[in-house]
Amino acid sequence: MTGRVAVIGGGLAGIAATLAVAETGRPVTLYEARPRLGGATYSFERDGLTVDNGQHVFLRCCTAYRTLLERIGSAGHVRIQDRFDVPVLGPHGRSARLRRGRLPDPFHLLPALARYPLLPAAARLRAVRAAVALGRADPADPALDAIDLDTWLAAHGQDGSARRLLWELFAVAALNIGMDQAAVGPAAMVFRTALFGRADAADIGVPAVPLGDLHGVPARAAIEARGGEVRLSAKVKAIEPGPTVLLDGVREEAAAVVVATPHRQAAELVPREAAPDRDRWSGLGASPIVNVHVVYDRPVTELAFAAVVDSPVQWVFDRTTVGGPDRGQYLTVSVSAARDWIDRPAAEVRAVFLPALERVFPAARAARVTDFFVTRERHATFRQGPGSGALRPSPATRWPGLYLAGAWTDTGWPDTMEGAVRSGLTAAALVRRHLERNGPS
Known part of the structure; x- marks a missing residue:
């Protein structure tokens, strides 16, 4: 040889x-x-736009990935938050903010959970207890590979409202699978490493170039x-x-x-x-991701990104600077665990997501949509379910x-x-x- x-x-x-x-x-x-x-x-060109096939983000704790960016000369082409900070939006003006505090790890996110306004006070306290328990769980425990996250959370005092308005925000995006189908092991790894590891571990990074x-x-x-x-x-x-x-x-x-x-x-x-x-x-197996791309003729939000609850919109990102439209604002909606959307025609997706965006961003009601399209990754990740x-x-x-x-x-x-x-x-x-x-x- x-x-x-x-x-x-x-x-x-x-x-x-x-x-x-x-x-x-x-x-x-x-x-x-x-x-x-x-x-x-990867990226591609479409009618003057530079389009990423999907919105990829990383966390500060992704040390191997960040080192790879340094080795290929791309470390200067990403933006990382100074402090974990996620706006959480809902229809009809409901909003919240999850931001890490100044406490040392592993307590840096507990005040944000304790003040989370989308849940009543008693539910917030139960959420803190469940978060601590998940942060202490051993991701390598075979027993956690055999149970779904929804069941585990319910057993730890998380009702349907808490699971929908809090836990889904991060679990579905991180694992690309519904919580009723996600294994607890990888979820525990995410929470233990990112949210309850170093205080800055969960600071979010996004590409600044295609x-x-x-x-x-x-x-x-x-x-x-x-x-x-x-x-x-x-x-x-x-x-x-x-x-x-x-x-x-x-x-x-x-x-x-x-x-x-x-x-x-x-x-x-x-x-x-x-x-x-x-x-x-x-x-x-495989779990799909769908990305919905919308170009408006004017700005409809000042947020760089946001998580969304009680909506088909899960996470939305401002892609205007990276995508390069001649005018207006370019938003991308990232939909994880997208089995319900992967085969829908673009017209059906448009009929659902444009009104959903208007409910989240009222300024979109007065804006004109100059472009709308959908990208689909059928095999975005493997299915990280029990037994995987x-x-x-x-x-x-x-x-x-x-x-x-x-x-x-x-x-x-x-x-x-x-x-x-x-x-x-x-x-x-x-x-x-x-x-x-x-x-x-």
């Missing part, structure tokens, strides 16, 4: 793995079937600057012993291979001899030199950009260890 490492898949996991291998000075090639890098984070400029373009430049090779529109058809990758009938030997594709493609690529449990990966934790594979396979990466692997994190980057770094570390022990020949 040759000394070159092959990484299959140019999403964040593949980028992180390729860059980490290249930084050791070893030759590495990244194969991506599409004509761009970035995986599920995703293609944040990830794909600079990642390719960084890999090539370190001696790596990026091959776009290069679809790997199979992996054979050696290991060897097969592209359009051409076999290319490698010192090691990292499969950094979504789990559906990985199950087709990885030989059964290397991963006898690969059929189980299909049990991870047991289906996530470790990065090592039975074949020496063949490894897995992706947010769907057993990273200890939910399916997020942070989880994807961590998986790529883990796979790269295994590659380095393998080559140090065996050496390319």
